[in-house]
Amino acid sequence: xxxxxxSPSNKVTEKGKDVELRCDPISGHTALYWxxxxxxxxxxxxxxxxxxxxxxxSGLPSDRFSxxxxxxxxxxxxIQRTQQEDSAVYxxxxxxxxxxxxxxxxxxxxxxxxxxx
Amino acid sequence: xxxxxxxxTEISVxxxxxxxxxxxxxxxxxxxxxxxYKQPPSGELVFLIRRNSFDExxxxxxxxxxxxxxxxxxxxxxxTASQVVDSAVYFCALSVNNAGNMLTFxxxxxxMVKP
Numbered sequence: 001x002x003x004x005x006x007s008p009s010n011k012v013t014e015k016g017k018d019v020e021l022r023c024d025p026i027s028g029h030t031a032l033y034w035x036x037x038x039x040x041x042x043x044x045x046x047x048x049x050x051x052x053x054x055x056x057x058s059g060l061p062s063d064r065f066s067x068x069x070x071x072x073x074x075x076x077x078x079i080q081r082t083q084q085e086d087s088a089v090y091x092x093x094x095x096x097x098x099x100x101x102x103x104x105x106x107x108x109x110x111x112x113x114x115x116x117x
Numbered sequence: 118x119x120x121x122x123x124x125x126t127e128i129s130v131x132x133x134x135x136x137x138x139x140x141x142x143x144x145x146x147x148x149x150x151x152x153x154y155k156q157p158p159s160g161e162l163v164f165l166i167r168r169n170s171f172d173e174x175x176x177x178x179x180x181x182x183x184x185x186x187x188x189x190x191x192x193x194x195x196x197t198a199s200q201v202v203d204s205a206v207y208f209c210a211l212s213v214n215n216a217g218n219m220l221t222f223x224x225x226x227x228x229m230v231k232p
Contacts (some may be wrong), residue, residue: 003161004161029219031218033218033219035220041226042224043208043210043220043222044222044226045219045220045221048218048219050217055140057220061218067142086167089160091161091162092163093218095217095218103217105152105164105167105218106164106218106220107164108154108161108162108163109159109161110159111160111161116183
């Protein structure tokens, strides 16, 4: 596709259940990011993948959150034992290069709106 | 730690008015990048500009212009002759050193342009 694709667009889950959110980055983009947008906390960085390097997980709010990126392309963000405070829009972004003089900007998907009831 | 402050949570203007969105940042790093993104009702963040800390030249792109002043740690965004299609939430963001697109965002400013 032409842009970053996220699925599902909306997800309602019961408190305590696990959820998986999917991100398909732009083809050829080596860097992938997850962000969370909530009313209380605004836009927050969660995790960053660059090629085959170990991800930067410094933004993950708790050990209930994890993410993986398979084959350097598709990424899945998993939230275990969801809590009501996890309700937010989860945004994925990708960029072609994000270091040095070739640094390119990030393109964002439309997000997954997660509601924990 | 880095911080970005957008003091204006909401601005309402009438079409054709000029409007300036304020952004103040805090960082101890000497190398950093500043960004503006637009978030229309559809939800995706649209990149508008990136400026590095060593380039204080102001930039103009059509009706958009940006004023970067290191002396006041500000990176303000002006829309000239605003249009209804400019209605959106605008975010200022910062990345430091070699953090690429790992961004610290401000709280956003909701701009409403009325016809």
